[in-house]
Amino acid sequence: MIIELLEERKNFSAVDCQIADYVLHHPEELASLSAWRLTDASYTSKASIFRFLRKLGVSGFPEFKSRLIRELDQLKRLDLLLGEMPFSAETTVAQTLEVLPAFFESVIRHSAMMQNVHQIKKAGAILHSASFIDIYCLGIIQAAGLAAQYKFQSIGRACAVHTGINDHYMLGTKDANHAALLLSFTGNNPQIAKIAQLLKELKIPSVGIMGSGKQASSFCTVCLPLYEDQNVAAMEFMDPLYSMLFIIDLLFVYLHMRSYEADTQAAKTLRDDWTLY
Numbered sequence: 001m002i003i004e005l006l007e008e009r010k011n012f013s014a015v016d017c018q019i020a021d022y023v024l025h026h027p028e029e030l031a032s033l034s035a036w037r038l039t040d041a042s043y044t045s046k047a048s049i050f051r052f053l054r055k056l057g058v059s060g061f062p063e064f065k066s067r068l069i070r071e072l073d074q075l076k077r078l079d080l081l082l083g084e085m086p087f088s089a090e091t092t093v094a095q096t097l098e099v100l101p102a103f104f105e106s107v108i109r110h111s112a113m114m115q116n117v118h119q120i121k122k123a124g125a126i127l128h129s130a131s132f133i134d135i136y137c138l139g140i141i142q143a144a145g146l147a148a149q150y151k152f153q154s155i156g157r158a159c160a161v162h163t164g165i166n167d168h169y170m171l172g173t174k175d176a177n178h179a180a181l182l183l184s185f186t187g188n189n190p191q192i193a194k195i196a197q198l199l200k201e202l203k204i205p206s207v208g209i210m211g212s213g214k215q216a217s218s219f220c221t222v223c224l225p226l227y228e229d230q231n232v233a234a235m236e237f238m239d240p241l242y243s244m245l246f247i248i249d250l251l252f253v254y255l256h257m258r259s260y261e262a263d264t265q266a267a268k269t270l271r272d273d274w275t276l277y
Contacts, residue, residue: 124254130179187213
């Protein structure tokens with residue numbers, strides 16, 4: 001997303017940052033903003049603007065402006081719909097049917113904005129190159145771990161869910177081409193952090209899907225961040241859970257695309273076999 005690129009500022013020059021700052025701080029001007037006006041307002045040059053647009057991967061200023069306006073409108077609509085506290089004792093079923101999908105959409109959209117394409121590719125490559133994937137998760141997160149296991153196994157990836165530390169097992173997988181997927185809402189769970197540290201010591205590559213805490217994520221080979229900012233009464237676990245499931249789906253699709261032909265043929269064979277019953 002354009003907003004994500006502007007906020008992330010990866011490989012941005014000082015001039016690029018000036019342009020990004022102006023655009024992000026003056027969203028109300030976007031509709032009438034021209035490339036020439038942006039040049040003057042950001043104290044840059046025409047050439048700087050066009051280099052900036054190429055860096056964002058857009059064909060020109062009209063595409064940049066239309067995409068950014070659309071993204072901002074979508075986020076504004078979701079934020080207004082959700083509000084500070086979208087559910088209360090007076091919430092009707094009809095209102096729930098309207099608000100709850102927006103809640104899920106908001107979690108997924110914010111989660112997508114937080115991801116880095118290169119980190120997704122790196123995480124996917126780690127899991128793709130492994131002969132076996134060990135999934136580590138605790139408590140309610142076991143639901144996400146089991147979902148990951150089912151999806152990965154459905155495309156022929158050998159994997160298993162672990163809900164604790166087994167030092168002997170981990171030591172035995174040191175030279176067995178295993179990779180690990182660690183799941184944590186906070187990134188500070190002591191047991192997950194201990195597992196991550198042991199994996200690093202054993203030189204077993206690991207992918208973390210977790211919150212902003214550094215206790216566990218600092219030991220992971222690559223870490224994909226969770227969205228965890230919404231605060232809805234009695235639903236505080238939902239945003240990191242659905243954010244986690246979304247990121248698992250990103251990895252699932254990555255793995256599926258790496259072996260698309262074989263997976264498609266296997267699915268066809270399975271469907272043909274079912275016709276015999």
